[in-house]
Amino acid sequence: MSAAGGPWFRPARLGSADPPPVTRIGPDRADPHFVLCCDHASNAVPAHMERLGLERAELERHIGWDIGAATVTHSLSARLGAPGFLSGYSRLLVDCNRPPGSPTAMPAVSDGTVVPANRAISPEEAAARTDAFFRPYHDAIAACLDATLAAGAVPVLVAVHSFTPVFGGVSRPWEIGLLYEHDDRLVRPLKEALRALRPALTIGDNEPYAIIGPSDYSIPVHGQGRGLPHIEIELRQDLIGTREGAESWAATLATALRRVRAALMPLAIEKRVPPGGG
Numbered sequence: 001m002s003a004a005g006g007p008w009f010r011p012a013r014l015g016s017a018d019p020p021p022v023t024r025i026g027p028d029r030a031d032p033h034f035v036l037c038c039d040h041a042s043n044a045v046p047a048h049m050e051r052l053g054l055e056r057a058e059l060e061r062h063i064g065w066d067i068g069a070a071t072v073t074h075s076l077s078a079r080l081g082a083p084g085f086l087s088g089y090s091r092l093l094v095d096c097n098r099p100p101g102s103p104t105a106m107p108a109v110s111d112g113t114v115v116p117a118n119r120a121i122s123p124e125e126a127a128a129r130t131d132a133f134f135r136p137y138h139d140a141i142a143a144c145l146d147a148t149l150a151a152g153a154v155p156v157l158v159a160v161h162s163f164t165p166v167f168g169g170v171s172r173p174w175e176i177g178l179l180y181e182h183d184d185r186l187v188r189p190l191k192e193a194l195r196a197l198r199p200a201l202t203i204g205d206n207e208p209y210a211i212i213g214p215s216d217y218s219i220p221v222h223g224q225g226r227g228l229p230h231i232e233i234e235l236r237q238d239l240i241g242t243r244e245g246a247e248s249w250a251a252t253l254a255t256a257l258r259r260v261r262a263a264l265m266p267l268a269i270e271k272r273v274p275p276g277g278g
Contacts (some may be wrong), residue, residue, distance in 0.1 A: 011131075
């Protein structure tokens with residue numbers, strides 16, 4: 001554990017048993033129709049950081065990762081024949097869907113839980129965590145998208161997340177949420193495709209979260225910033241917490257996304273909006 005006032009994270013102490021910061025799944029093709037990312041795929045913490053000072057049960061909660069999201073992403077990648085990128089570490093170590101420097105990128109308190117390793121992070125340690133875990137993940141996504149565009153293809157970027165059924169004592173009625181900021185070209189057709197497959201769905205339009213300015217990173221930077229068609233999908237965790245539930249939702253999403261892409265062809269680069277831009 002960290003000495004008083006000392007860093008919790010030491011890059012030199014990363015070992016062979018620690019996972020990589022990013023895992024790429026799916027085919028390696030020059031012109032994928034879809035590119036997937038899962039920003040909160042893992043609840044891993046480097047062994048030398050002793051679970052950030054938390055009990056294992058805390059890391060298993062939603063504060064440590066997006067429950068079920070990695071399983072959905074794996075299945076969706078296989079069904080769509082799409083490359084996917086999964087973050088390797090817990091969102092409490094560094095949140096891969098927050099801009100570096102954001103107050104929620106390495107939270108000292110998350111949903112009422114104090115995170116000892118994050119209570120007094122020095123600028124040097126914050127930079128070291130960002131360089132070790134955040135940047136390799138986003139560099140891998142950027143390289144894939146840039147290569148795809150260079151090959152003359154316009155992929156649909158899909159970010160897969162999950163949310164709790166209840167938060168702050170308030171029930172969340174949506175089974176799925178569709179998140180976006182400036183570019184909503186996928187939203188209406190995706191709602192229609194999803195409801196054709198599951199007529200009783202309650203779909204959140206920028207619910208239970210919304211992408212506003214610097215609140216997120218992956219969609220604003222990789223999607224909006226390149227003018228790509230994109231969507232951030234939030235699935236309720238009680239629906240995808242089992243493999244059966246995750247596979248069922250991946251099947252629904254794969255069918256809906258294929259229909260939407262076909263309906264919107266030819267896809268094009270639209271107005272590029274820089275992260276945080278109006």
